Amino acid sequence: MRVSSPVLVGRGDELDLIKGRLAATRDRRGDAVFVVGEAGIGKTRLVGECARHAADAGMVVLRGRGSAVGPAVPFRAVTEALLSLLRAADVPLDDSDLAPYRPALARLVPDWRGHATPGTGESVIVLAEAVLRLLAIIGRDRGCLMILDDLHDADAETLAVVEYLADNLADQPAVLLVTLQPGAHAAGDVSRAAVVRRAATAVTLRPLDEEQVRALAAACLGIDAGDLPGPVSDRLTRDADGIPFVVEELLGDLLDRRVLVRDGGGWRLTAAPGNEVPSNVLHGVAQRAAGLAAATQEVLHLAAVLGRQFPVEAVRAVLGLDESTLFGHLRAGVDAQLLVPDPAMPDWYAFRHSLIADALLAVLPSAERASLARRAADAVSAAHPGLPDDWCQFVAGLRLAAGDAHAAALLLAEAGRRALAAGATASAVTLLERSYELVPDGTRADDRARVLESFLQALAEAGQADRAFTVAARATWASVATLSAEPHVALHARLAWLAVVTGRWAEGAMSVKTARAVLGASPEPGLVARIDVVEAHLILNAGLGLDRAADAERLARHAVTSAAEAGLPEVACQALQLLAMIARRRGFDEADAHLSRMLALAERHDLRMWQINALFRLGVNESMRMDEQARLDQARQAARQTGAIMLGYSIDVVFAMRAVMHADFEEARALADRCASATARLRNVDDQQFAVLTAAAAAAHQARRQEMESLLAEFTRLGGARTQQAPLVSGFCQATCALLEEDRQRAMDELDQAWAWEEENPPVFYLTGRHGLRPLLLALASATSSAEGAPGSRDAGLAEYTAGAANAAADLRWNRQFLHLTHAVLLGRDGHHDAAATAVAEAMETAAPYHMARHLGLRLVAEAALADGWGDPVTWLHTAEEYFHQVDVPAVAAACRALLRKAGVTVAQRRTGHDRIPAELRKQGVTVREYQVLQLLTDRHSNHDIALRLHLSTRTVEKHVASLLARTGRPNRVDLAAYATELSERER
Structure with missing residues (x-):
């Protein structure tokens, strides 16, 4: 029952x-x-x-x-x-x-x-x-x-x-x-x-008390708790320990043995329930199973071998039963309260409790358990060639139960590699560690080495690099005497790569040296490719050899060739990506050629992630060189379709940086903030750092120093100062902000700091001012010094321009705008006035997408043009002054007006309203525009209404209100409006 x-x-x-x-x-x-x-x-x-x-x-x-x-x-x-x-x-x-x-x-x-x-x-x-x-x-x-x-x-x-x-x-x-x-x-x-x-x-959940145990038993029997026979109540409250499952099992045992029988509307005992309490309920479960037909018992025993949950098809395949007969046995198990259909997995059943499976296994001799496990493993392997999905782990468990540890280990290793490919690194570590423990050494050392190599990869990707080196160091059995070439080289290639990503250059070099010694005179191309790619990265990062870039490039090229011969497209893609990075120093056409080849290879072999990577890198180059975004759009769409979320945010951050350069600061900040928040949740620190840095750049390019400094502090807190992004802090953020504050010396100091950093580290980013803004400032300084008779100043400016123009980074549109201006300054200083004016026109055409930089360039070059008497500096200054006044960068606007007056031009005083701001607000840093917003708050206008009145966007008004709350220390908008009203009344 x-x-x-x-x-x-x-x-x-x-x-x-x-x-x-x-x-x-x-x-x-x-x-x-x-x-x-x-x-x-x-x-x-x-x-x-x-x-x-x-x-x-x-x-x-x-x-x-x-x-x-x-x-x-x-x-x-x-x-x-x-x-x-x-x-x-x-x-x-x-x-x-x-x-x-x-x-x-x-x-x-x-x-x-x-x-x-x-x-x-x-x-x-x-x-x-x-x-x-x-x-x-x-x-x-x-x-x-x-x-x-x-x-x-x-x-x-x-x-x-x-x-x-x-x-x-x-x-x-x-x-x-x-x-x-x-x-x-x-x-x-x-x-x-x-x-x-x-x-x-x-x-x-705590055990039931005695009253609740009686209530549970009575509910099972369909009676009131007061009608439960006393001896039954005593037995259950004494022996079940308040565990509902045990209560039901003990009660079921009494019914099965007919010690407790129905008597009209109630129940009566036919014998004493007994005082002996089993250590667990396993015996009662075994008795219940023993009452079933022998064929049903066979099904249950096999099911217990398969696990608490088991697939119907495995039972059918092992026992050779037709569907009708098999489901008859399963229904009998359900009726005996031993089995239940698995509600989550169709065509799977489960034991009602794990103790039931344990009880059934306990009565099976070990030899019979092993035989059933072996038969089940063979049947499932035949039914599912290659053991896809979870079948690999399932059969591994059966092989282990059958006593074949070696076969189980290889299956667990395969399951671990699949888990690693799917991004399940923790499970991969668990599976591969177990596999490594099971694989015997001696005659099967090659198998063990292959498992170890995969285990080391899983540990590295799980962030356990130190443990990986410890495990490898203990593998004293792995040597030339015990291993053949392929697993030996693969093992040391993996160790060398671990050394690269953890900065253990000496250990990496030793692993590469060992692997090359094992390769012999006629190595397999695939083994050569794996070592060459790793060594190329090692050389480029560790600075080994006289010319690290040349050596790394030679190895990467060889890796591409060897990988092609061996049919290893992913290794070839890895090498081509490295070649593209190296080639950027010579020119972006060459870099793009490598990336285009990488894209074609990835498409041919359906390597989707490598395709998107190639598109992304091509898109970045296209954007930086020509300010085009077609490839970036294509990469972004492909990332979304593929579900490459991490790569998608990497692409979005690039779009945010584009918005900074285009002076679309609202869009830049919104996109950067969204990426920073998302990548923080996704624990993608690299992109989080770059998103925060991009937000800082947006603030810097608006001369918002306090906001910039706060964001740069967050960037440092995230570890950004120790990354390749570090020179952007000085060259793209701090230097630009200093120029917008009219602090030329501070800007030059920041550019020098970025330059010094890049002298010690191979540059990765080319927006640090080294190949654009720094030559311009040096040229302006040298022009001033030359006019004052300082010796050698002319040569210094010219040399910096020549070096910048010859560098591949001059191919970037952002850098070209400043180099054209630098050329104009030098030409004007030497008396080539028409050529200088033409260079400025070229600079303005190049700078067309970059509104802030374009006007900053006009302000800077106009100063030299005034001094040397060429071009149209008055028009340039008027244009720049109008722009910087409108975007609320007062220092540059004031400098433009001062230069116009120096040129003899009458300049009307800008009625900015700054002097109308109450002193207490000026001390708090409230801007003219913010004060205009604050005044409108007195009439309870909505952000939308304020935006219409001031010809701003609603989002900009929202930011001004948020800034006012922060500056004034007011807790909410209502209180801020009341404060504005109070100020207005004071002014009257």
Whole structure:
């Protein structure tokens, strides 16, 4: 007889708490709830009741369970939950908020791969963000409940998703409900940490008290608690320890043995229940299974070997049963309360409790267990050639149970490599570490070396480089005497690459030296390519050899050739990317040729990520050289279609930098802030640094020093000062801001600092002023010095211009505008007035997209033109003065007016209104435009109304209001308006 309570007993408080969380989703107040309790305590029953309540309320319900085949099946619980959603509801994959994340979701749900190319190797956090957005969309109008059961068995990637969701559900219409057992496991660490930082709620289920045990037993029997036979009540309260599962099992045992029988509307005992209490309920489960037909027992025993959850097709393949017969046996197991259909996975069943599977395994002799595991492994391998998806781990477990550790190790290694390719680095480490432990040494050292090489790669990508070197150092068995060439070279190539990315140059050089010694006289091209690419990077970064760039380039070229011979397109792409970086120093045409070849190779071999990388790099070059963005648009679209979220933000930051150069500062700041926020959540530090630096550049190019300094401090806090972006701080931000403050010496000092940094480090960015702005300032300084009779000054300016114009960086449009102006200054100084004016015209044509830089250039060159008597400096100064007055950069506007007066031009005083700003506001740094906004606040105008009156954008007004709040220390807009009214009354 099936024994199960029709009602939930003893969990009223917990149920009410979760119901409250579900109700709050209507107000977009989500939460994560961790339900913790030992096996059999009733976690599943509680969340099942919550699921029914949510469904009755019209909420969307998803449900998945931790992996049943070990802790290293990436995203198993999340995948099951999404599959349950797919079966129950239409998923709005075309929603614009979800569109960029569809490829990430397609990694988990095969049915969604028709809508997008599955994401390749994206961050786990990108996938977590995709799940968060999906929950927000499907719960938008009615709320959503996502249940993940048994996460004490979950993989690290699933736990990363859970942690991310817990941290970001507060303003979403969704609840995450997680069940797990107590204990020292990663899931427990995640739950405890989330509760401590108030990102989640913990619900701990305690054993039932005696009254609740009696109520549960009575509910199972359909009677009042007072009608429960006394001896039965005593037995259950004494022996079940308050565990609902044990209560039901002990009660079921009494019914099966007919010790407790129905008597009319009640129950009576036919014998004493007995006082002996088994150490667990396994014996009772075994007895129940023994009462089934022999063929059904065989099915159950095989199922227990397969795991707590098991696929029907594996049982069918091993036992050779037809579908009707097999499902008859499974129904018998369900009727005996041993099995349940798996609600999350079609065509899978599960044991009602893990203790049931343990009980069935306990009665099987070890030889029989091994035989069943071997037969199951063979059958699944035959049914699924190549063991795709989770079958690889599944069969690995069976091979291990069958006693074939070597075969299990190789399968685990393959599963680990797949997990690594999918971006599941933590699971990859777990799988490959286990594989490495299982592979024997001796005659199979080559296999072990291949596993070790993959294990080292996984450790490196998981951020455990130090551990990787420790593991490698302990591999004393790996030597020329034990290994053949291919695994030996691959192992040392991996170690050399680890040395490159961690700055261990000497260790990297030693690994390369060892690998080259192993290669021998006639090495395989593929092995040569792997070593050449790594050594090229090592040389370029470590400065080994007399001419590191030349040596690195030679090796990279050889790697391209060898990789082509060996059929290794990814290695060839890696080498071509390095060649393009080196070639930029000679010219961007050559760099683009390498990138175009890389693009063609990636397209031919369907290497999607390398395609987008090539498009992106080509787009950056195109943008910087010609201010075109067609390739960047193409790369951005491809990244979105592929779900390459990280690369997509890298591209967006480039668009933000373009906006800075175009003086579209509102767009630049909005895009940079969005990228900084997103990359911080995604833990993409490189792009976060560049986004913050771009925001600082936007402030610098508006002469907002305080804002710039604050952002640069954030850039430093993020570690940016130790990166290749560092010279941009001095050359692109600080120097420009100083010029807009009319502090020429400070600007020159900052440019000198950027120049000195690049002398010690191979330049990567070419906007640091070295090849444009610095030559112009030197030329202006040398012109002044020459006029004053200083010896040698003319040669200094000319030499700097000549060096700048000869450099490949002069091909960049941003640099060319300043070099044209530099040429004009030098020509004018030498008396070539017409040529100088022509050079200015060329500069203005080149600078057309760069509005701020164009007018700054006019202000600077006009000074030299006035001194040397050429060109049209008066018109240039009028143009520059008007621009800088309009954009509220008073220092440059004032300098332009001073130069006009020096030229004998009568200049009307600008009535800027600065003198009308109250003294206390001037001390706080309030600008004229901000004061105009503040005055309009006295009449309670909206931002939109203010924008119309002042001919500004609404977003600009919003920024002015935010700045006023910050400068005046007012807590809100109402208080700020009251303050404005008070100031107005004082003025009267």
